[in-house]
Amino acid sequence: MISIDRFLSDEQDPKAVEKVIGKLNDLLTTGEEILYLAVQKKPAVNLLPDSIAVTNKRIFYCEPGNLGLTMNFKDISLKNIKEVSFKEELFGSKFICVPQTGENIVTEFIPKTQARKLYQAANEQLETHKALLKEKQDEENKAAAAASYVAPQSFAEMEPVETPEIKEPEPIQIAEVIEEPEDETTLKLRKLKTLYDKHLITQEEYEAKKANILDSL
Template sequence: MISIDRFLSDEQDPKAVEKVIGKLNDLLTSNEEILYLAVQKKPAVNLLPDSIAVTNKRIFYCEPGNLGLTMNFKDISWKNVKEVSFKEEFFGSKFICVPQQGENIVTEFIPKVQARRLNQAANEQLEQLRERQRLDLLEEKRTSPSPVTVHANPEPEVQQETTIMPVPEVPAVFAAPEPSPALAEPEDETTLKLRKLKTLFDKHLITQEEYDAKKADILNSL
């Protein structure tokens, strides 16, 4: 069971946090972790506040239903998020999530401190995702073979009849031996390191975080 103590650092409603964490615990996938949880604080009656949870894989929108007896969850993975932002107002802040497709998701009355922390946690995940995508693209370019151009077969030339004249005999000349073909150039050290690192990851000998960190070290050393 996830401890709720670390999600109460910015005056979140303890009852709301406990209810949301209890439900989210059953929705998290392997290696998924809740990084921050913000709870709505309405200016008048705040009996059934909405909550927003940021994990290392997605962002959850948690809305109580049926007078608090049920909880509705909507999630969006980071690869489907274009950007996030917040706007401070008189009563708290608006937290805005802009998806790659569809309408913006706006949640009002998020306490200002929580909105800033929520925005920071979300942007950190977006930056990490973009860095992983950049490194994967670099590796793909390095390891992909060069395209081979295939030329169409030329039209056969029309042979013309010619008269063969006798050729005088000449002393035999021994041709110089043809040079042996060059050996295939071995792969460079960086490519070998990347292949070995990918093999370790595929065999589940290292975690995703270790793989991303080591890959970044190898590519940055170029």
Template sequence: MNITERFLNDEQDPKAVEKVLGKLSDMLVTGEELLYLAVQKKPAVNLLPDCIVVSNKRIFYCEPANFGITMNFKDISWKSIKEVSFKEELFGSKFICVPQHGENIITEYIPKVQARKLYQAAYEQLEAFKEQQRNTELEERRAAQQQQPQQPLVITEIPVQESIPEPEPVVYIPAPEPAPEPEDETTLKLRKLKTLYDKQLITQEEYEAKKASILADL
């Protein structure tokens, strides 16, 4: 099976496939492989269909120009893609590519079978790229941590001071405290009430009400 026959299993337009592959063969970089090719099928006239090609490095958008004499190519790498999706409609499906920056790239009238396989190929490659990127970032962080110089251990010697004899303690004889005056009955009630409140044995509302009652008796 030659390279053209590989992309005709889902009723792709043979002429469109042959023309696109002939142009793309000179655009592939080292190690790049084409994985799937979908051809637009418009419901009315389908003389100049657009094509979408997924490779292991990017997505190609191929649009005929000048009445099919020339073709415009636009590609977007997996690094620049945020997500891909497709939406089935009455006439075929929409294939949607969401870039990291800028507007979504939407291609309509992709046959439903081709849209599913196109999405599957694109999704798998995008997830593989993200996983590779995560592993690369993890390795870079590990390498950076290993390259950080370790701080040398500094031991500071503390000089030993000669002991100085302590002075003889001075004994102070405190003056006798004056005997506390006996509390009146109102002060004693307020003190007990405050103790009950501090121990959370009564609520603030009960405390305020009882306090007001005691003060009202003065």
């Protein structure tokens, strides 16, 4: 059984940690271990907080169900995650997981210290996973190159080859393409949309700033 003591270093709810760890212990695969556990802390009633656990293989989302009598688990493998981030707010932080495909997974009200350490643990595992994938790909490329290598023939083995007549290539006309630079308003709208897509501003802030930009035309 996994000890919960090391997951209580940043004021996590002991009852929530005990319940989650007890369930997660049965879900871990061979060689998989929990690296960090963050527990939601809602500003008002915090009886049934959600939890997020980072392992060396996955990110688990743990949500209480049936008034706390059951626990719902969802997980996403590191290979299916594009990036993670967090955004500090007035009441805790948002932890954002961006999958390779599909919508972002956003969890609110994570205590700020826990959100920072959650991000650090998840990001480190992502970087390690990407490095291992690159190393594997490099090895496969080297193996493929070695398999396709053909040893050069000696001069004695080579058959004489007639030198073909070399014709002067016809000049190629290249049409000049002139790209018109985007105007300042378009650039502002593009940057504003990027901030909204990354959950760095709310929809209300996005709509208000967009209206301001359009009004200035």
